Amino acid sequence: MDHNSIEVLLVEDNMEDAEMTTRELIKNHLANHLFHVKDGAEALDFIFATGKYTGIRDIRYPPKVILLDIQMPKINGIEVLREIKSNELTKATPVIMLTSSKEDPDIQKCYKLGANSYIVKPVNFEDFTLAIKNLGFYWLILNQPNF
Numbered sequence: 540m541d542h543n544s545i546e547v548l549l550v551e552d553n554m555e556d557a558e559m560t561t562r563e564l565i566k567n568h569l570a571n572h573l574f575h576v577k578d579g580a581e582a583l584d585f586i587f588a589t590g591k592y593t594g595i596r597d598i599r600y601p602p603k604v605i606l607l608d609i610q611m612p613k614i615n616g617i618e619v620l621r622e623i624k625s626n627e628l629t630k631a632t633p634v635i636m637l638t639s640s641k642e643d644p645d646i647q648k649c650y651k652l653g654a655n656s657y658i659v660k661p662v663n664f665e666d667f668t669l670a671i672k673n674l675g676f677y678w679l680i681l682n683q684p685n686f
Contacts, residue, residue: 542585542592543600546572550582550619551637552611556660560606560637563671574602579614582607583622586629601632609638609645617648624653 547570551557557575564570576582584590586605588598605623609616616636623629633655638645641659649657660667 540574541572542574542596544572545574546570546603547574548582548585548602548605549573549575550579550605550607550611550616551575552577552608556608559664559667560671563668567672569672578612579616579619581613582619583614586619586623586632587626598628601629604633604635606635606637609636609640609649617645617652620649620652620654 547564549557549560551560554577557577561570561573561575564573574585576585581590582605584592585596586598586601588594588596607616607619616638620634620636623632623634630653634653636649636654636657637660638658639660640646646657658670660670
């Protein structure tokens with residue numbers, strides 16, 4: 540796998556949500572180059588080409604979009620977002636918060652830190668798959684990246 544050609548970085552610790560997200564994006568031909576990590580620490584290593592990604596990733600080739608959960612082990616999604624948006628090389632990368640948190644403080648904090656979108660994961664399967672399809676279509680097809 541070429542880690543520099545990743546289009547979607549999915550940062551999700553819930554395997555069921557990760558599988559549904561991945562399946563829906565692939566089914567709709569929206570993520571041929573998707574990479575999934577299970578926690579915030581690995582996400583930061585991937586994005587910044589550190590840790591186990593040293594030498595196999597180049598920070599100059601960011602994903603087209605990062606789908607980021609908030610509640611994760613090791614480092615939470617808000618801290619990951621803060622690191623991404625505070626670095627000159629990564630701050631233009633679109634970050635979509637894809638989370639179950641409807642808490643207003645989380646929403647406000649994410650937007651203040653530079654999140655490009657905040658989507659609460661729908662509970663029922665049909666709504667979840669439709670949300671992922673629409674999200675993928677907009678961010679991977681319609682949106683024009685700033686890099």
